[in-house]
């Protein structure tokens with residue numbers, strides 16, 4: 001019986017470990033959790049896809065984004081940081097509601113860096 005319990009524990013641990021390490025780095029995994037805890041996922045989709053209110057994140061990294069002033073920009077770390085800290089500075093073209101602004105007391109620079117890693121790893 002003890003052997004059975006130990007085996008169950010090992011299996012549970014092994015599947016846990018492979019889930020997070022195959023998909024995301026440690027920072028990316030922190031970013032994924034933050035996106036859920038802070039409510040980003042509520043608008044942008046639980047896994048960065050099937051978003052309800054904001055754009056999907058999956059498939060965005062490195063692509064050209066059209067802004068509502070007619071210019072384009074690349075979806076990269078700078079763009080993501082600006083989208084979160086001062087979303088009014090660069091709205092996406094199209095019929096979106098406004099992305100809420102997150103100040104440093106709601107989301108620290110370190111946490112934002114983790115979210116950037118998460119979005120990059122989503123691809």
Ligand code: HEC
Nearest residue numbers: 038039040043053054055080083087091092096097098099
């Ligand atoms: C109330 C819904 C809502 C929440 C919550 C929200 N967003 Fe957004 N987000 C939007 C909308 C709508 C847009 C598109 C309009 C715009 O560019 O302002 C957007 C745009 C973005 C963009 C630019 C995406 C693109 O494809 O151009 C990024 C990056 C982003 N959000 C990140 C975040 C992060 C990170 C959080 C959490 C800290 C978050 N958002 C929370 C609604 C939301």
